[in-house]
Amino acid sequence: MFKVGIPRALLYYQYYPMWQVFFEELGAGVVISPTTTPAVLAAGSSRLVADTCLPAKVFIGHVISLVGKCDCIFIPAIRSVKNDVYNCSKFLGLPDMTRATVPESPPILDIDVDINRGKRQLYQAIYRLGRHFTWNPVKIKRAALTAWQTYQRHRQTMAGEKLMLSQVMEAREAGQRPPAKPEPYRATIAVIGHPYILFDVYVNHRIVRRLEQANIRVVTPEMLTVSELTAATARMVGGAYWTYEEEIVGAGGHYLQNTVDGVIGVMAFGCGPDSLMMDMVDRRAARLKSTPFMSITLDEHTAEAGLVTRLEAFTDMIQRRKKGR
Secondary structure, eight states: OOEEEEOSSTTHHHHHHHHHHHHHHTTOEEEEOOOOOHHHHHHHHHHSOTTSOHHHHHHHHHHHHHTTTOSEEEOOEEEESSTTOBOOHHHHTHHHHHHHHOTTSOOEEOOEEEGGGOHHHHHHHHHHHHTTTOSOHHHHHHHHHHHHHHHHHHHHHHHHHTOOHHHHHHHHHHTSOOOOOOSOOSEEEEEESOHHHHSOTTTTTSHHHHHHHTTEEEEOGGGSOHHHHHHHHHHHHSSOOBTTGGGTHHHHHHHHTSSOSEEEEEEETTOHHHHHHHHHHHHHHHHHOSSOEEEEEEOTTOOHHHHHHHHHHHHHHHHHHHHHO
């Protein structure tokens, strides 16, 4: 069976159910790289210049880990998924960057996704991708439709049942329903940021798990509906400019005004768009003066002990604040 490799990094955390179903419907096997380890990050960092952002280094490390395990690697160039909204340059040039830095990589299977060019261009790109596996256009269309429906159900499950992406992913791999979380909680804290930061437990030093172990209920951006994220983004900035801006600006704006005890923003060092978006949330929190906000910036040198100290101080402050009320 022809095997397609998918790096467990960047947009894998958002679209993996859709990608997996699409390739399996076309008769291909899917190989996903293992979870991030020190060796994976070190391998990726060794191929890129120091100024490259942490998520890109992790991605290249995952590509290297797939060498010899698959026949090709799927690396899409996601330019835009909404009209007049644009993506970060690292997503636009990801296939070319991989070819340049990992010459031993298997052939790269790419697709250019840009809604601004119109749906016709997108459909043609999907058919070109599907023709690597079959020349039957009906089969490609059926695979694309099934994949899209899978993604929609995946998104609706998280928003409708208020489940974190990590819960859904673990349950999917185990073939079980996500377990119920114990109550009552000491507090509810929103953790905002991109999924490839929030749910890569090596990169973020298990922030979510540490909070849950402290009996904190954690809520994240994917627990909100698209309409909630869009409305909050409109209130904050009028409208999104960056693709996936809702994961920070929209989620931050929503949670700052909706029944959480605190908000933690997590971003990667060296990411220009994220630094601007997180600053918008910080300024809104300062104006509202109702919900504590803390921003955490991660890179490959982030010390786990220092991160734990900041989390403990933040949760203790929230607990004292609640008691004071």
